[in-house]
Amino acid sequence: MDIKLWINGKLIKDSVEPDTPMLEYLRSKGCYSVKRGCETSNCGLCTVWLEGKPILSCTLPLMRADGKHITTLEGLQSEAEEFGAFLADEGAEQCGFCNSGFIMNVLAMKRELKNPTEEEIKEYLAGNLCRCTGYVGQLRAIKNYLKSVKGEAGNE
């Protein structure tokens, strides 16, 4: 089947099998940040944005993205570095395998929620599993990041 879509702003026209999963296709196009951690939509490692909204690329057929824009962490490098620095300063990146999907969702949350409470943060990111950190260091990093972003906004 013919498909037209944008990956990180770049137009791609391709012919693919109708059952091509988005995750495997994105990796075949060099978006290696997108990881698979399960087959049951439980782990959140494969989170990307479709039209700016976070989705799980493991269960979404690529055809659903026809005519649409997909964003992966490869397309958000400066923001990834900005938030990632807070994660790194807690040592909370650890093995890093969940980082890409997690950061995609953190950056989506930042756009969607204004001044989220701790409970709202946990709820928004509940689908992003991590086995290394116990989540506590990630939460510290998110709070510090949101504080700094807010501080910058206040200075503008």
Added chain:
Amino acid sequence: MSEYKNVNRPVRKKDAMALVTGKPVYTDDLAPADCLTVKLLRSPHAHALIEDIDISAAMKVPGIEAVFTYKDVPNERFSIAGQTYPEASPYDRLILDKRVRFVDDAVAIVAGESEKAVDRALKLIKVKYNVLEPLLDFRRAKDNEILVHPEDNWRSLCPVGADNKRNLCASETSEHGDLEKAFAESDVVFENTYHTQANQQAMMETFRAYSYMDTYGRLNVVTSTQIPFHVRRILSNALCIPKSKIRVIKPRIGGGFGAKQTAVMEMYPAFVTYKTGKKAKMIYTRQESQTASSPRHEMEIKLKIGAMRDGTIKAIDMYTLSNSGAFGEHGPTTVGLSGHKSIPLYNRAEAYRFVYDVVYTNYMAAGAYRGYGAPQGMFAMESAIDELAHMLNIDPIKIREKNMVREGDTMYAYYGEPANSCALDRCLERARELMDWDSKYPSKDMGNGKIRAVGMAMAMQGSCISSLDTGSVTLRVNDDGFYTLLIGASDMGTGCDTILAQMAADCLCCDVDDIIVHGVDTDSSPYDSGSYASSTTYITGMAVVKTCETLIAKLKHYAKPFLECGEEDMEFNGREIINTKNNKKISLKDIAYSSQNNNDAEALCATESHSSPISPPPFMVGMAEVEVDKETGKTELINYKAVVDCGTVINPNLARIQTEGGLVQGIGMALYEDVVYNEKGGTLSNSLMQYKIPTRQDICDIQVEFEPSYEPTGPFGAKSIGEIVINTPPPAIANAVYNAVGVRIRELPITPEKIYNGMKKK
């Protein structure tokens, strides 16, 4: 503030920014696109003999390169446990076997050009099984008439009390003092049985590897492993080819927690490449990682404790039965920790005995998981000590203060090793303050049908395997005066590449950025037994200290003709070597350039190894506050306090994350995680949907503090941190639940159902 420039500081991990920006640094990101896809046909039966296997239809599928069965593999048994040679784990595996021993055991290997072709071929393999009765009760496995390993080429390399004709993977008795007398003199004797379930490490990156033949006709394997050097030996054993023909490379790893201390699947793609000459890749699905992997050993522990009315513990008698499953990986060694890491906590006891059996059954084989066997033993011991305290009407803290191991003790149940550094008493005192124990113990009725209560547990672990683990590093000076540190230990995300560089930087008086780290490649890294047994900081760290000393000595020796003095009159400040008599200097840069030039050329490079006759235990105290619903038994963890003595904290950030992460895994073990089987031996918990690891919404307030001692035999006074942190939650939470509603859960996990049934029975 730290007395060091790099050590004891929260240095960022060297690979951090690559990881947070999603760079392609993991096994599957690096694999060539034209690798053959490798998958396995798996057994539907827990115990069967393959009578006939027909691969002809599968071979006809377009794109299929090869299908291998037990007829194609060497008939030499080996172990896939990552342990120092000669391994304690029995040689009981073949790459593929005529006998299948658990549901999802490997039956055939299929390799093809695409996943679709391989999936089709898998469906077309016809297998005729002679289905045998499986052995599914580990309590009846010893001397059962069903034998899991009746074969004559089964081998045990070490005297661990193994006997395949009795389903015994290992057995042993150890004791100290006059046990009978100590029990006879005790005022009270407490006795009970505890059961801990199997757990999955559930690291986010499942098992995976790819392989190819290199320019020199050697088999190269890139794998997500904690044990590159052991993988080289294991593949050499499995394929029956010399180790010199194999190279193993470890890129970044997406978590290990012990799972990857077993070479669970490297042999399959390696065999395909070896036979076909083609690149091959295997990625375990989450399901395979849940059903055919290397979970924690299920154990049943019988504990008998003799004590005086004032709480003085006189005698401890422990029997552990461990379920090794279909194969013996880490079976003989995990079990030892259930006693040797729990009994010494109560080192004032006059006598102890520790007996164990490790048995084969027709379940998926167990393996190494953070804590090894210690969490199992700690759950039994720390639950029992609370039960004893209640029996004697003594505060759980008081009974521990009275009996616990202290600095300067000889720990009889810990191979007679000394407690050179032990701040367990300070950990307990600090945790008590943090939890506000005295005002919260035992419980408080919240007036809304819920009761809040506190519970506690102590723990210890090791810092290596004494006299066995070996770590080595190579350090060389490059032009410009920066260093390359070649590391044989596997950084699995925990940050060992960084903390080893921190130590090197302090030894060499330079910045962490001046040290380039490189690991692990069995062709270039110096030998390291691997990242397990909590040994990297303590063992490989000490190898770093020794190597730096040797290199500095070489630098000084090299500087002699330039400074015209002996080494005793030289000082190295990180940038230059100075003749202290006349202030004449030569810079490190000049030494480095000179050493690479003309007649003064010399390889300024050092390699040192380290191993240790002792394994100094880190200690810790964990305290849990729970809220239990009196109607439903639903238990919520309100907060958790942990105080850890890991000696000098090399990197406070990374040590804190280790602790928090380990605690949450321990909380999962305590409350949710359970490998559940059906009546035919098949794994029901085969996805992250069925096997529930904690999410961030399950996690309460966790507070971690360090109460360092100074370990004289460790680098900069350090001990270990990686494993001990998983030990306290199961008993601390069980004890808190008892303090809340008077229900004693002796079988993990602590589910609302068990608490509810317990409340109903009362």
